[in-house]
Amino acid sequence: MPFLDHLEELRWRIFKSLGAVLVCVLGCLFFADWILDAILLAPTRASFFMYEVLRLDSVNVELQNRTITGQFFAYFGTVLAVGLILGSPVVLYQVWKFVEPALYPKERHGMRFSAAFATFFFVLGASFGYLIITPVALQFFAQFNVSESITNEFDISRYFSMVITWTFGAGALFELPVVVTFLAKAGLVTAAVLKTGRKYAFVVILVLGALFTPPDPFSQILLAIPLLGLYELAILLAGGVERQRLKAERAEAAAEAKRQAAG
Numbered sequence: 001m002p003f004l005d006h007l008e009e010l011r012w013r014i015f016k017s018l019g020a021v022l023v024c025v026l027g028c029l030f031f032a033d034w035i036l037d038a039i040l041l042a043p044t045r046a047s048f049f050m051y052e053v054l055r056l057d058s059v060n061v062e063l064q065n066r067t068i069t070g071q072f073f074a075y076f077g078t079v080l081a082v083g084l085i086l087g088s089p090v091v092l093y094q095v096w097k098f099v100e101p102a103l104y105p106k107e108r109h110g111m112r113f114s115a116a117f118a119t120f121f122f123v124l125g126a127s128f129g130y131l132i133i134t135p136v137a138l139q140f141f142a143q144f145n146v147s148e149s150i151t152n153e154f155d156i157s158r159y160f161s162m163v164i165t166w167t168f169g170a171g172a173l174f175e176l177p178v179v180v181t182f183l184a185k186a187g188l189v190t191a192a193v194l195k196t197g198r199k200y201a202f203v204v205i206l207v208l209g210a211l212f213t214p215p216d217p218f219s220q221i222l223l224a225i226p227l228l229g230l231y232e233l234a235i236l237l238a239g240g241v242e243r244q245r246l247k248a249e250r251a252e253a254a255a256e257a258k259r260q261a262a263g
Helices: 003-030 032-041 047-053 069-101 106-142 156-173 176-185 191-196 196-213 217-262
Strands: 060-063 153-155
Touching: 003 032, 003 069, 032 069, 047 191, 060 156, 069 156, 106 156, 106 176, 106 217, 153 156, 156 196, 156 217, 176 217, 191 196, 191 217, 196 217
Parallel strands: 060 153
Antiparallel strands: none
């Protein structure tokens, strides 16, 4: 395909992606009240189901709006964020359809698996951030008092920001096995290197936890625990990639030996 035709194809893929996101955002406008009340504000209520699951002694969290535009931006910001999330599969599909013609059949199969792999770990991480980190950290800070004369009441903008950070930050960090698998396939890391770097990985994980969570050691450690488990999983995956590569090299060497013997 000529270069200009590639640009035209890319232009239409972008238009379709933006159209899908716009439709999702407009659709979320009809459910904005439910999204805010049943999802984002649910952890502020002591009746939130995860408090029972986690056996937490919960209290209602009081929210306040301290800026003129606080509730306005919280409302429409939520609609936009949820619309982007719902439209993201279509965006990924359009990116895939643009790249697909340039790949070999084997590469296409690998990319499909990688996309599913990445999606699974992102959803797992986002679920952990919303269902575990958010309720535990929120109740910890809501009930932490240096004096009985001080009442904990959180600003609504700060609350929404923290929930989004906990949720999507955890989702991004849970992509660790996907990133390591990609690097292993590219030959940039090995299982041996990962095992040797465990102590350094622990420090890096704590730093990443600090970047993707509020600046407190409590939520930082809470996020670091599963990340350490994912790091161990990444070591196993890197080892699996190495074994597959070695097996392929042996098969190729055997086939080459057969061709030479036949010749």
